[in-house]
Amino acid sequence: MAKMTLEELRSLRERVQGDIQKRDIEGKDSRIIIGMGTCGIAAGAKDTLDAFLAALDEHKLTNISVTQTGCMGLCYVEPTIEVIVPGMPNVIYGKVDKKTAKKIVEEHLMAGRLVTDHIFDRPAADIIKKDGGK
Amino acid sequence: MHISLSDYLMDIVQNSFEAGASHVALTIEEGEPMMVCTVTDDGKGMDDDTMKRALDPFYSEEGKHRGRRFGLGLPFLHQAVDACNGEFSLRSQVGEGTTVRFSFDMENIDSPPIGDLAFALCTLLAHPKAEEFVVTRSIEGGSSYTLDRKELLDVLGEFESSGSLSLLRQYVTSQEAGLHAE
Structure with missing residues (x-):
C-alpha cells in the first residue's frame, strides 16, 4: 500500500461527506463510548474499538459518535462500553469482544434490540422508569 | 499486563493527556534490536516523591479514581x-x-x-483530552513518518464520528505500511 498523502485524505473525506449529505443522517445522536483505562486496554479494548469501526464501516454507518473514556468501574467484565441510542435506555455492555461488538452494532444500533447477555449495568433502572430514563 | 507494545504506548500516552498537557510528543524509533519510545508532555508534572510512588501499583493520583488505590499503567510498563x-x-x-x-x-x-501500532496511534489521536500531539515514527536506516494531530484535525474536521475514525485509520495504516514497504 502506498503512503496516503494529507491531500488524498482530504479528498476522501470530501467524498464521504458528500455521501452523508445525500442520505438523511442515520443514527445521528447515537453514541458508543469505550472504556480505555488500563483495565480495558489489558482486556483488549483496542480490538473492540477496531471491531466497532469495522462493523460500522461495513454497514455504512458513518455518523455514529465513537469516543473513549477511562475505566467505568467494571474492571471484572472488561472491555466495557456504553451505548446511547435515542429512544432506548443507555446501556453498559461488558465482555465486549470483537464478535459482540459486531452484534451490538447490528442488534442494538440497527435493529433497536438490546444484546441482553452482555448487559452489566444501567438498563434496569432506566427500564423501570416509564419515560425510559430520559 | 498488556499484550502488545502498542497497548503499553496507548496507556502511557493517555497519562500525558490526563495530566493536562497541551503539547505531547511521542517518538518511536525502531532499531535492531531496540525499540525506543519517548513520551514528552508539558502537563502538570510530578515531584520526586510522587515520581517514585508512580511506579507503585498501589498508588494512584488523588481523585483520578474515587475510592480506589491502584495505578497500574506505569508499573505494568516498568515490569515489562x-x-x-x-x-x-x-x-x-x-x-x-x-x-x-x-x-x-x-x-x-x-x-x-509490537501489535497494531497504527490503530493504537489512531486511538491516541482521537483521545478526547488530546490537544497538540505529534507522533514521529522511524525505522533505523529506513524511512519515517510524522502524524500531527492539528494537521489531521484540519483535514478531517473531527475525530469522533465513525466515518472520520475509519478514514483516520486508513490514513495511519497506510503510513505504517508504507514504512515497511520502502
Whole structure:
C-alpha cells in the first residue's frame, strides 16, 4: 500500500461527506463510548474499538459518535462500553469482544434490540422508569 | 499486563493527556534490536516523591479514581521493560511536564509483540483530552513518518464520528505500511 498523502485524505473525506449529505443522517445522536483505562486496554479494548469501526464501516454507518473514556468501574467484565441510542435506555455492555461488538452494532444500533447477555449495568433502572430514563 | 507494545504506548500516552498537557510528543524509533519510545508532555508534572510512588501499583493520583488505590499503567510498563533487558526512565518537574522514555529489546523472548501500532496511534489521536500531539515514527536506516494531530484535525474536521475514525485509520495504516514497504 502506498503512503496516503494529507491531500488524498482530504479528498476522501470530501467524498464521504458528500455521501452523508445525500442520505438523511442515520443514527445521528447515537453514541458508543469505550472504556480505555488500563483495565480495558489489558482486556483488549483496542480490538473492540477496531471491531466497532469495522462493523460500522461495513454497514455504512458513518455518523455514529465513537469516543473513549477511562475505566467505568467494571474492571471484572472488561472491555466495557456504553451505548446511547435515542429512544432506548443507555446501556453498559461488558465482555465486549470483537464478535459482540459486531452484534451490538447490528442488534442494538440497527435493529433497536438490546444484546441482553452482555448487559452489566444501567438498563434496569432506566427500564423501570416509564419515560425510559430520559 | 498488556499484550502488545502498542497497548503499553496507548496507556502511557493517555497519562500525558490526563495530566493536562497541551503539547505531547511521542517518538518511536525502531532499531535492531531496540525499540525506543519517548513520551514528552508539558502537563502538570510530578515531584520526586510522587515520581517514585508512580511506579507503585498501589498508588494512584488523588481523585483520578474515587475510592480506589491502584495505578497500574506505569508499573505494568516498568515490569515489562525490566523483563526483557529494556531501559526505563522517568523525568518530571512540577509545572514543567514529564518525559517517559523506555525501550524494549525486540529480540528478547520476553518482549511483547509490537501489535497494531497504527490503530493504537489512531486511538491516541482521537483521545478526547488530546490537544497538540505529534507522533514521529522511524525505522533505523529506513524511512519515517510524522502524524500531527492539528494537521489531521484540519483535514478531517473531527475525530469522533465513525466515518472520520475509519478514514483516520486508513490514513495511519497506510503510513505504517508504507514504512515497511520502502
